[in-house]
Each structure stands twice: as C-alpha cells, then as structure tokens.
Amino acid sequence: MKKLTNWLKLWFFPKTDKEIEYEIDTLNINNIYYLSITLGIIQTLTLIVYIIIGAASGKGFSSVPFISICSSILLCLTAFIITSKLLVKPDTIRDNAKRVRVFIGGCAIVLIIWGIAVSIRHYINHQQLLIFYTVELLAVLFVKLKPVFSTALITSSFLINYLILNFGYAEGLINPYNYTMLALLSAAGGIINYNLTANYIKQKNRANRLNDSLEIIANHDSTTRLQNRYALNQRIPEYIDRSVCVAMGDIDSFKAVNDTYGHQTGDDVLKMFSDILIDTFPEDQIYRYGGDEFLIICPDSDYSSFIKKLDDINERFSKVTIHGADHSLGCSFGCVTARADNPADFFNSVMEADKKLYESKSKLKKAR
8 A cells, every 4th residue: 555655646746856847847838839839820720711611601600619719819829928938038937937837737727628618619519529639638748737737637627528518418428438538548648748757857967967077077187176188178279369378387396295295295285276276367267287287378368467467376375384394385387478370389389388387497496
C-alpha cells in the first residue's frame, strides 16, 4: 500500500524546482502562442467560407455558428496578444509565475468550454463530437498542466459533456464504457505529458550544469582558479585587430619559496598573488600562463595607466608575508603594446612581453 501511495504521489505531485517550472511555463506560453495563431487562421478561413456559402445559397447564415466562430477568433486573438507580449519579455514569465499559470490554466479551461459548447450544437444537429475530442487532444498534447489540475480538468470536462448530452438531449446514445476509457486515457496522457516534460528538463539542466563544470575545469587553473592557456587559445579571436596591453609577470624567487617552505606554501603564495591581480584587473583579463608566470591582456587600455596598475600590484605584493616564515616577496613584469592582425602576431607580442620580463629579472639580479 505504501509503494502504491508513493507511486501515486510521484506521478501526481512530481518534484520540480523553480527553474523547471519556469521552463514548463515558457513552453506552455510558446504552445499557446502558436495554437492561437493556427486556430485563429483556421477559424477565420472557416468564417469566410461560411459567409460565402451562405451568400451563394441565398439562405444567409445562422447567427449561432456565426457568433461561435467569431468568439473563437476573438479568444485566439486575445491569447495571441498576451502570449506575444510575454515572449518578448521572458523575465515577465519568471517574475509573475502564479499569474502566468492562472492564464495558462484559464486558456485550457476556456478552450474546453468552447469545445463543449460547439460539440453540443453539433450533437443536436446529429453530428459527431469531433470538436470536443480535438480540443481535449490539444489540451493533453500542447498544454502541460500540473497533474492534479489536468486530471481534474479533463475528467470534469468529460463528465459535464456526458451529463449534458446523455441526459439533456439523447439519453443512452453515448456508450459510457468507450467514453469513460477515452476520458481516463486523456487524463493519463496529461499526467504522462507533464512528467515526461519535467523529467526531460531536469535531465537537460543536469547535463548543462555538468558541461558548465567541465568547461570551467578545462579553462581554469585548479590552484588559482584563473584562466589557463587553453582558455587563452579559445579567446585569441577577441584580441585580433584590437589594441592590447600585454604583461607577462612572475613571482621573484618563487623556486626558493617552494624549496624552503614546501609546495603548500608555494600554492598559498600563488593564490595571494592571483587575488591581488583579480583586485586590480578584471578576472577575464588574467591567465595563469604556467608555473609562477601570469599573463595579463587588457584590450583598448591606456599604457601609462596599465603600467601604474602593475606598479600598484608590485607594491601590494611586497607587503605580503608568509605565515611562520621570514621571506620577502616581490614580482616582476614585462610589458608591451600590440595590435595583432593574426594569431601568430598575437603570440609574438606575448613572447615579446616574456622577453622583457626576462630582461627585467636580469636587471633585478644584477642590482642585488
């Protein structure tokens, strides 16, 4: 009994987060948008044909079907206007979730009521209930409602339609067994449609999150969380035909820090240095090039202000202390400005910055 209860709970009350519900709402709005266009066109053509046939026969046309068709066109036009506005501003769907769901449910209810009204008129004229069944099919296939609500809506619509037709106009002419089976299948279809859609969105979002995580891992250094050389290769087209300031920097005597205090302390120093870089430059302009080398690329930047920022980094880093150690820290940079026409020219500017870094470090060693 407990398993059955859990199974029913799972199907009628599926677990969905706000993102899944937002995507289902958006999907419903899209479906209603296209349904309103399609049904509006069909009903408009029907109205035109109805008027032409009535005029050609000389008998005119009945006001009842004329009003029915015109009202359906008006409903389609209203749904089209509302959904088109919602699709232009998707944030409106997210920010007004409850109102949007009321609108979606209202559209389904109005569509079914219209289907019942038209089917009653057809049934009185000894025609089939194709409109009612078509409307139910549209509601099941294209409007994804919460299972509890869809079940209540579909079963009640079948019941109301049956009571009106069977007892109001033609008692006993509708086969209750076939009719009940169709109602149950329609209700089951609504439940399955919603759950399959929710599960698909859940799996898609999970795969997207996994892909995002893998992309972050592939494009970022695990120690400093800065972009790596692979990320640089992906972003080279952004730097072509643009003036860029390029700086290659490294930490002075970093090998001595590793050898004296261990690699964990070395990693801590790398993190402290990267934190200062991030405080000074946008994170997407900084790369860990390798070891203790860091590459900074600033598009459309003033060279003098660029150099000033590097001096500020050096000043801040020189004040950093290693816990439990007596070792002063420092950093060096090599800088160039460039405007590359192709990837090869860009990497030449990076090599030029690296060469100037080497020259800067050589001067520092001689000064000591």
